[in-house]
Every structure is written in structure tokens, then in C-alpha cells.
Amino acid sequence: xxxxxxxxxxxxxxxxxxxxxxxxxxxxxxxxxxxxxxxxxxxxxxxxxxxxxxxxxxxxxxxxxxxxxxxxxxxxxxxxxxxxxxxxxxxxxxxxxxxxxxxxxxxxxxxxxxxxxxxxxxxxxxxxxxxxxxxxxxxxxxxxxxxxxxxxxxxxxxxxxxxxxxxxxxxxxxxxxxxxxxxxxxxxxxxxxxxxxxxxxxxxxxxxxxxxxxxxxxxxxxxxxxxxxxxxxxxxxxxxxxxxxxxxxxxxxxxxxxxxxxxxxxxxxxxxxxxxxxxxxxxxxxxxxxxxxxxxxxxxxxxxxxxxxxxxxxxxxxxxxxxxxxxxxxxxxxxxxxxxxxxxxxxxxxxxxxxxxxxxxxxxxxxxxxxxxxxxxxxxxxxxxxxxxxxxxxxxxxxxxxxxxxxxxxxxxxxxxxxx
Amino acid sequence: xxxxxxxxxxxxxxxxxxxxxxxxxxxxxxxxxxxxxxxxxxxxxxxxxxxxxxxxxxxxxxxxxxxxxxxxxxxxxxxxxxxxxxxxxxxxxxxxxxxxxxxxxxxxxxxxxxxxxxxxxxxxxxxxxxxxxxxxxxxxxxxxxxxxxxxxxxxxxxxxxxxxxxxxxxxxxxxxxxxxxxxxxxxxxxxxxxxxxxxxxxxxxxxxxxxxxxxxxxxxxxxxxxxxxxxxxxxxxxxxxxxxxxxxxxxxxxxxxxxxxxxxxxxxxxxxxxxxxxxxxxxxxxxxxxxxxxxxxxxxxxxxxxxxxxxxxxxxxxxxxxxxxxxxxxxxxxxxxxxxxxxxxxxxxxxxxxxxxxxxxxxxxxxxxxxxxxxxxxxxxxxxxxxxxxxxxxxxxxxxxxxxxxxxxxxxxxxxxxxx
Numbered sequence: 001x002x003x004x005x006x007x008x009x010x011x012x013x014x015x016x017x018x019x020x021x022x023x024x025x026x027x028x029x030x031x032x033x034x035x036x037x038x039x040x041x042x043x044x045x046x047x048x049x050x051x052x053x054x055x056x057x058x059x060x061x062x063x064x065x066x067x068x069x070x071x072x073x074x075x076x077x078x079x080x081x082x083x084x085x086x087x088x089x090x091x092x093x094x095x096x097x098x099x100x101x102x103x104x105x106x107x108x109x110x111x112x113x114x115x116x117x118x119x120x121x122x123x124x125x126x127x128x129x130x131x132x133x134x135x136x137x138x139x140x141x142x143x144x145x146x147x148x149x150x151x152x153x154x155x156x157x158x159x160x161x162x163x164x165x166x167x168x169x170x171x172x173x174x175x176x177x178x179x180x181x182x183x184x185x186x187x188x189x190x191x192x193x194x195x196x197x198x199x200x201x202x203x204x205x206x207x208x209x210x211x212x213x214x215x216x217x218x219x220x221x222x223x224x225x226x227x228x229x230x231x232x233x234x235x236x237x238x239x240x241x242x243x244x245x246x247x248x249x250x251x252x253x254x255x256x257x258x259x260x261x262x263x264x265x266x267x268x269x270x271x272x273x274x275x276x277x278x279x280x281x282x283x284x285x286x287x288x289x290x291x292x293x294x295x296x297x298x299x300x301x302x303x304x305x306x307x308x309x310x311x312x313x314x315x316x317x318x319x320x321x322x323x324x325x326x327x328x329x330x331x332x333x334x335x336x337x338x339x340x341x342x343x344x345x346x347x348x349x350x351x352x353x354x355x356x357x358x359x360x361x362x363x364x365x366x367x368x369x370x371x372x373x374x375x376x377x378x379x380x381x382x383x384x385x386x387x388x389x390x391x392x393x394x395x396x397x398x399x400x401x402x403x404x405x406x407x408x409x410x411x412x413x414x415x416x417x418x419x420x
Numbered sequence: 421x422x423x424x425x426x427x428x429x430x431x432x433x434x435x436x437x438x439x440x441x442x443x444x445x446x447x448x449x450x451x452x453x454x455x456x457x458x459x460x461x462x463x464x465x466x467x468x469x470x471x472x473x474x475x476x477x478x479x480x481x482x483x484x485x486x487x488x489x490x491x492x493x494x495x496x497x498x499x500x501x502x503x504x505x506x507x508x509x510x511x512x513x514x515x516x517x518x519x520x521x522x523x524x525x526x527x528x529x530x531x532x533x534x535x536x537x538x539x540x541x542x543x544x545x546x547x548x549x550x551x552x553x554x555x556x557x558x559x560x561x562x563x564x565x566x567x568x569x570x571x572x573x574x575x576x577x578x579x580x581x582x583x584x585x586x587x588x589x590x591x592x593x594x595x596x597x598x599x600x601x602x603x604x605x606x607x608x609x610x611x612x613x614x615x616x617x618x619x620x621x622x623x624x625x626x627x628x629x630x631x632x633x634x635x636x637x638x639x640x641x642x643x644x645x646x647x648x649x650x651x652x653x654x655x656x657x658x659x660x661x662x663x664x665x666x667x668x669x670x671x672x673x674x675x676x677x678x679x680x681x682x683x684x685x686x687x688x689x690x691x692x693x694x695x696x697x698x699x700x701x702x703x704x705x706x707x708x709x710x711x712x713x714x715x716x717x718x719x720x721x722x723x724x725x726x727x728x729x730x731x732x733x734x735x736x737x738x739x740x741x742x743x744x745x746x747x748x749x750x751x752x753x754x755x756x757x758x759x760x761x762x763x764x765x766x767x768x769x770x771x772x773x774x775x776x777x778x779x780x781x782x783x784x785x786x787x788x789x790x791x792x793x794x795x796x797x798x799x800x801x802x803x804x805x806x807x808x809x810x811x812x813x814x815x816x817x818x819x820x821x822x823x824x825x826x827x828x829x830x831x832x833x834x835x836x837x838x839x840x
Contacts, residue, residue, distance in 0.1 A: 039624060039639070040624070040639045040642075040643075043643035043644075043646065043647060044647070055628060055634070057633070057634075057804070057805075058633055058802075059628050059630070059632075059633065060630055060631065062802075064800075064802070066688040066689070066690075092631075093619070093631075094618070094619040094620050094631070094660060094690060095618070095619035095620035095621070095631050095632050096629075096630075096631045097629070097630035097631050098630075098631070111688065111689075111690055112686070112688055112690075112733075113618070113620055113633075113733065114620075114631070115630060115631040126688075149800070149802050153800075153802075153803070154802060154803045154804055154805055155804075155805055161805070161808075169643075169808065170639075170640040170641070170642075170643035170644035170647065170739070171640055171735075171739055171804065171807040171808045171810070172808040173639055173640060173643055174636040174637065174639050174640030174643075174735055174739070174804055174807075174808065175636065175804045175805055175807075175808035176624070177623075177624035177634055177635060177636040177639045177640075178624075178633070178634050178636035178735065178804050179634070180624055180628070180634050181624065182623070182624040182625035183625075198514070198515070198533075199513070199514040199515035200514050200515035200533055200534075201515070203597075203602070204459060204460070204596070204597035204598075204600055204601065204602040205602035205603075208475060208479050208600070209516075209517070210479070210480050210516075210517035210518075210535060211480065211512075211513075211514070211515050211516045211517050211518070211534070211535040212479075212515050213477070213478055213479065213533075213598070214475070214477075214597055214598050214599070214600050215597060216594040216595065216597040216598035217594065219459070219460045219590075219593055219594055219597045220590040220591055220593060220594030220597075221590070222460075222590075223460075223463035223589075223590035223593055223594075224463075224590035226463065227463060227464070227590065240514060266532070268486040268531065268532055268546075269486070269531075270486075270514060270531055270532075313532075313533065315591075315594055315598065319590070319591055319594070339787070341763060341785055341787075341792065341811070341833075342763070342792070343761060343762070343763050343764065344763065344764035344765070344791050344792060345764070365761055367759070371764050371828075371830070372761065372762070372764060380484075380569065380573075382478075382482075382484070382569050382573075382574060383573070383574045384477070384574060384575075384591065384594055384595045384598050385477075385574055385575050385581070385595055387591040387594075387595075388581075388589065388591045388592040388594065388595035390591070391761070408791075410791070413761075
């Protein structure tokens with residue numbers, strides 16, 4: 001399709017990233033569906049409803065040490081010079097109820113983690129005793145009352161363990177199992193359709209003719225979505241033709257819960273995304289253009305309750321905007337207000353930026369003598385190698401015009417960069 | 421098995437965590453095997469050998485904007501008052517070679533990302549022109565030479581993209597695809613056997629009798645290993661009997677590349693791990709006991725080139741030691757010197773610790789007005805809920821006796837805690 005290049009569409013009305021997110025937040029997004037799975041398999045999954053403990057943890061008072069359960073009042077002041085002698089009245093087996101009780105003048109052997117016998121109020125460590133002829137001689141009873149883990153001291157039955165929206169860590173699924181919660185309700189992965197546009201794109205395994213480049217945005221976006229907990233559905237490479245884009249967008253809106261489109265979101269003649277999305281349904285385009293670099297021609301839309309996000313074709317812009325805009329919008333499908341945590345680091349060298357834009361600069365994080373150092377990786381938004389070698393991204397605010405060397409910055413690690 | 425509790429084994433000879441790791445580093449570990457997979461599927465995988473670009477990225481000089489390719493010398497000083505007029509000599513199609521060349525007095529239309537025509541040394545933006553009757557009138561030519569992405573400016577063919585040991589991020593697999601590397605050699609997941617010991621343990625889905633607790637360490641350890649890129653193989657819950665432990669350890673050493681054992685690593689009569697591991701082969705036990713809390717009774721051993729690590733039975737101790745000791749040892753199977761990066765945060769309240777030990781305190785990370793705040797979650801090492809709600813762990817050094825409120829601390833996010 002020969003296209004003499006002449007004019008541009010309506011110029012972008014650029015808003016800040018914060019305002020863009022606020023504008024999208026005024027629209028409800030489709031909530032992820034839920035499913036019940038085994039807690040042991042739930043690592044990385046997001047809890048879909050308030051989850052409560054089934055049992056007390058522990059369900060009984062336990063000894064913290066190998067030793068003898070005693071009545072604390074019997075052993076007060078025991079020392080090497082004035083040892084206390086108690087009659088051994090039995091022993092507790094690991095994993096069994098304590099059948100013996102402890103009465104005044106008695107002691108019951110108890111292993112680490114064993115159930116405390118009835119009546120006992122302290123435990124004497126094996127290091128502080130001698131045992132002979134059914135008698136335990138106690139040389140030190142200091143802190144003996146502190147060696148008991150009370151019943152329900154970790155978790156109380158019916159206590160809320162996790163609110164909805166919590167992503168389950170290995171420790172968290174350990175806690176679920178400890179509390180007898182063998183199954184848990186989690187969100188199913190919402191399906192995000194990924195459309196990649198561009199006449200110039202060919203897959204990595206095919207040879208390149210002049211004018212062509214290997215497709216990389218779709219591959220990276222799909223991997224980043226999966227790492228965040230979404231099911232990414234690829235729609236292949238779509239030539240820059242309006243009808244084809246329209247057909248594929250309709251198909252994706254039908255099959256998926258949200259749609260990401262790489263490329264074609266700017267204002268050139270080959271940029272069909274804005275018009276095709278605008279005509280796809282209500283409320284339509286919410287934001288077109290942000291005052292941020294990289295990322296300017298980004299497009300945020302809602303078709304019903306389905307977010308549709310047009311990411312720039314430049315690979316760095318696409319992945320940085322995926323993180324800054326698409327991620328918080330999509331995470332709302334899990335009911336999550338997505339506020340990434342930052343590494344605090346010292347900027348290694350000064351940065352000069354255009355004050356009219358908010359800038360995101362990929363950085364490497366290095367270990368300095370007094371903490372982390374953020375080393376900016378400068379280059380254009382077409383240089384994917386910069387992002388591939390970055391550990392995090394720092395934000396240089398609009399209006400600042402840059403940052404001085406040595407400035408403390410927040411470095412946001414992000415899902416599109418992942419280091420060992 | 422009735423076991424009157426009397427004496428202890430050889431006391432632990434405790435070393436620092438750093439010395440424990442250094443002692444393990446003197447033994448070679450089995451290297452992970454490798455496999456070749458599609459780059460698009462390699463997110464999170466670790467590169468097994470130096471990986472080089474197949475092609476230049478981009479393979480040809482590209483225009484950064486929609487506009488007209490010109491000879492820069494033709495348009496110097498063009499302005500609204502003194503526009504420059506050039507004859508339109510053709511147009512470049514996206515994804516195609518530039519068939520037209522640019523000669524003096526000529527311009528060729530070129531789309532964003534299109535191949536630069538031969539002879540052209542600059543690009544005029546569509547915003548700065550007027551087109552009529554085969555003539556383009558240019559009102560501004562400032563920076564026209566900076567609107568070209570030179571061939572190979574992102575990546576040069578045969579350049580090293582990633583060294584061995586690099587974990588591939590979404591951006592990194594994007595870069596591989598962009599550079600025409602459709603397949604990549606990565607490490608296969610080493611198989612780590614997970615043995616959980618304890619007469620008191622029952623699975624989460626079974627009811628508890630008095631004296632019993634639900635198994636959680638194995639579940640959490642297996643999930644953490646999988647998140648780190650290992651294939652965890654569960655060996656179930658093993659009663660505290662020496663022969664059974666010996667049989668299962670032998671089986672695990674036979675089937676797996678490394679073995680983790682939860683519980684039984686201390687010095688009590690029911691702690692069979694030290695003797696069973698010592699007799700399993702050479703060189704045997706390397707470290708038994710560390711000067712760290714939680715974690716003291718940990719055991720590090722090598723059987724041939726297979727690491728065998730005995731983690732404490734207390735759930736917090738087990739997961740903290742998994743991170744501090746097992747993780748760096750196991751990551752060496754990928755040839756990786758595992759140095760986790762830390763969030764810099766301000767300690768919210770003072771911590772007093774036993775100066776004879778290095779302490780690891782789980783913290784929540786909160787957003788304060790001047791950066792991250794680390795809120796210590798205090799409790800005993802039997803309280804799994806503490807770790808399940810933690811974002812990171814801070815280290816209080818041996819000898820310090822604690823930290824003041826407001827102190828800047830390094831908070832290490834870790835694989836056993838994972839937040840949205």
C-alpha cells in the first residue's frame with residue numbers, strides 16, 4: 001500500500017502518567033474469575049477472598065527444647081550448689097498427646113515440639129540436668145517458663161490469614177498449610193490478548209530482508225504478562241492495515257479480558273490503533289498521549305469493562321509503558337492497587353532531561369561502599385539492549401530538568417527486567 | 421519409640437554465615453545440565469553459555485519519524501521565511517527496501533522505522549513541511565541528521581548479548597528475538613530432593629490429633645525452590661527414625677542433584693540428620709551450626725558434588741536459612757555467585773539483639789514521606805505468620821547488639837516472601 005506522507009492526525013493531548021492512571025481508574029475493569037486450588041500449588045497466585053485459619057497454630061502448647069516439663073514453682077532458684085531433684089513421672093512422645101500429668105515434685109521428659117503435659121508450667125533444658133535412677137537433678141531453672149510455645153500463639157483458628165488481593169509467597173502457602181487450609185480460592189489468570197502491528201516485522205526464526213526487523217515486543221510483552229500472573233494470548237503479527245487490525249481487535253475483545261496492542265498508537269498515517277479503538281465501543285479512548293519519555297504516543301481505552309492499551313512500537317517505550325501504565329490498569333482486575341516498591345540508590349552520574357516531560361531512565365544497580373548505586377543506561381527508545389541489561393528504572397520528574405550526580409533516587413525493579 | 425531424654429550429642433561448633441558459605445565454596449557442586457529452547461519461551465531461565473547476536477539490530481538505517489529523507493546540506497537553514505523546496509523522488513514502504521535514492525534537490529517520503537534511502541543524510545518531520553504538486557516545502561530542518569537510527573546501533577551481529585549465568589527477563593528474551601536468536605541454550609532445572617522429618621507432622625488436608633501439627637516447611641521450601649528455577653522433588657514426611665531417614669537420603673542422593681532436609685539437624689536424640697549425613701559419603705559435614713538467629717542448628721554437607729543441607733524444623737528458621745545458606749549454595753549449580761540486591765530502608769523502631777549472633781529480622785516495607793520504612797515483625801522462629809506477612813529480611817550484624825530507630829538498613833526481599 002503506497003502511502004505518500006503528508007499530514008498528521010489530531011495531535012496528542014498529553015497528560016501526566018499519574019493523570020492517565022487516574023483517568024483510567026474512573027472506569028471499572030472486569031474482575032478476574034476465581035478458582036479453588038490446593039494451597040501447596042498456590043505459590044505466586046493471588047488470593048480471591050478473605051482466607052481464614054482452620055485450626056489454631058500450634059493446636060497445643062509445645063516445648064521449645066528437649067528437656068523436662070516441670071511446675072516452675074518447684075524449681076525456682078535451682079543452681080549447681082542448690083540443685084532441685086524431681087521424680088520422673090513419664091515422658092511425652094513426639095506427635096502424641098501428653099498422657100502423663102505433672103504434679104508437685106514431678107517432671108516429665110518432653111522433646112522439642114512435644115505437647116506439654118497437663119500441670120507443667122516450665123521446661124528445663126537437658127543441658128541443665130542430670131538423670132539417674134528415675135530422678136532428674138536440676139542445676140539451673142532460669143527462664144524455664146519461657147520455653148513453652150503456647151497453643152494458638154502463631155495463628156488462632158478462624159483468624160483472617162490473608163485479605164483478597166494478596167499474592168501468595170512460599171512462606172504464605174506454608175502458613176495456609178500450617179493453619180489447615182489445604183485449599184484456597186485464588187484468581188484465575190485473566191486472559192490478555194496481545195496484538196503486534198507492523199509491516200516490517202518478521203519472527204526471530206525467519207531470515208530478514210532489507211527493511212524488515214525481527215519481532216521482539218510481542219515476545220517480551222507476553223513474557224512480562226505471564227510473569228505478572230496473566231494468561232497472554234498472542235494474535236500474531238498484524239500488517240498495518242486498518243481492516244485487519246479491526247478484525248483482530250474484535251476477535252481479541254471477544255476472546256480475552258483485556259487487549260494490549262504494540263505499535264500503531266501514534267498519529268502517523270500508518271497508526272490505525274487510535275481510530276480502530278475509538279470505533280470498537282464505549283467509552284472508547286480515555287487517554288491518548290502522555291507527557292513522559294519514553295512513552296509519549298501511548299493510548300489507554302476502555303471498551304465496556306475491557307482495558308485496551310496501545311503501547312508504542314519502540315521496544316523500550318513499549319516495555320516501560322507496560323510497566324508504568326498497563327500493569328497498574330491490569331492489576332486492578334485482581335482488585336489490586338499496584339504500587340511497586342523501590343530500591344533506594346545513589347545516582348552515579350548527572351542526568352539532564354527535557355523538563356516538559358517525566359523521564360524513565362533504565363539503570364543498573366551496583367553495590368557501592370555505602371549502599372546501592374544507580375548507573376543510568378542512556379540511549380534511545382529503540383535500543384532494547386539498554387533495557388535488557390537494566391535492573392530497574394528511575395523516574396526523573398516533570399519540571400526537574402534532570403538530577404545531580406549523587407542524588408538519592410528510587411529505582412523500581414520491574415517485571416520486564418529480571419536479574420539473578 | 422519411647423526415648424527418655426538425657427544427654428546431647430557433640431555441641432555445635434558455630435561459624436558465621438559468611439564463613440559457612442566460604443567453607444561450602446571450597447567444594448565443587450554439580451553443574452546444571454543444559455538444553456536448547458525457543459527464546460520466546462525462555463523467560464526466567466538462566467543462560468548456559470555466552471550468547472551472541474545473529475544479526476545487526478537494526479539491520480539497516482531507519483527513520484525515527486514520519487517525514488522526508490533529504491540530503492542535509494540541501495536544507496541547512498530552512499525556515500518559515502526562507503523555506504527550502506525539494507522534488508519528491510519517491511517513497512519508502514514500511515518493511516521494504518528503499519528503492520529510490522536521494523540526489524541533490526530531492527526528497528523521498530519515509531515512514532517511522534522505514535529504511536533510509538541511499539544518499540539521504542537527514543529526515544524532515546511531517547510537522548515541518550507542506551506538500552503540493554510533487555514538491556515538498558520545508559520550513560524547519562533543525563536536527564534533521566539526528567532522526568536516523570543507524571544500522572547496528574542497538575546490537576552488532578556476533579556481539580555477546582548475555583554471558584552464562586544470566587537469568588533472562590522479558591526484555592532480555594525480546595533482545596534475543598530482535599537479534600535473530602530464535603533458540604537459546606539454558607540450564608535445565610537441577611533436581612533438589614526435599615525431605616521433611618518429624619513424627620508430629622501431618623499433611624494440611626488431614627485432621628490433627630493432639631501433639632500433631634500440619635506440615636508446612638516442605639510445602640514452602642518446594643515452592644521457594646521452584647520460584648528460584650529448581651525442580652523440587654518431594655520425598656514426603658519421614659518419621660524420626662534413623663533407618664528411614666538413611667533410606668530416603670540414599671534414594672534422594674541417587675535421584676537428585678542436591679538434597680534439602682527440614683528438621684532433625686540439631687543435637688537432640690531425635691536429630692538423626694547429622695549422623696546420617698556424616699555417614700552418607702565424603703567429604704560429609706562441612707558446617708554444623710551457625711552463629712545466626714534464626715538458624716543456629718543448620719547443617720551444610722557435601723556428598724561428592726551434591727550439596728546436602730539440613731534446615732531447622734522451625735518454619736521461620738527453615739525459610740530464612742533456605743535464603744541465607746541454601747540459595748547461594750544451590751545457585752552455584754548455575755555457575756552463579758548469588759548476591760541478592762537490597763531495598764534501602766529506614767528502621768522504624770529500635771532492635772535489641774544478642775550480640776553473639778547475627779540476627780535476621782523479617783520486616784514489612786512501608787512507604788514513608790522520605791523513602792521506604794522497614795517495620796520489624798518481632799516474634800519467635802516458630803511463628804510462620806511473621807514471615808508470611810514480611811516483605812523482606814534485615815540483617816543485624818554479630819557484635820552490634822541491635823540497631824537504633826531511624827538507622828538505614830538493607831532489606832533483602834527474598835524468594836520465600838513475595839508481595840504484589
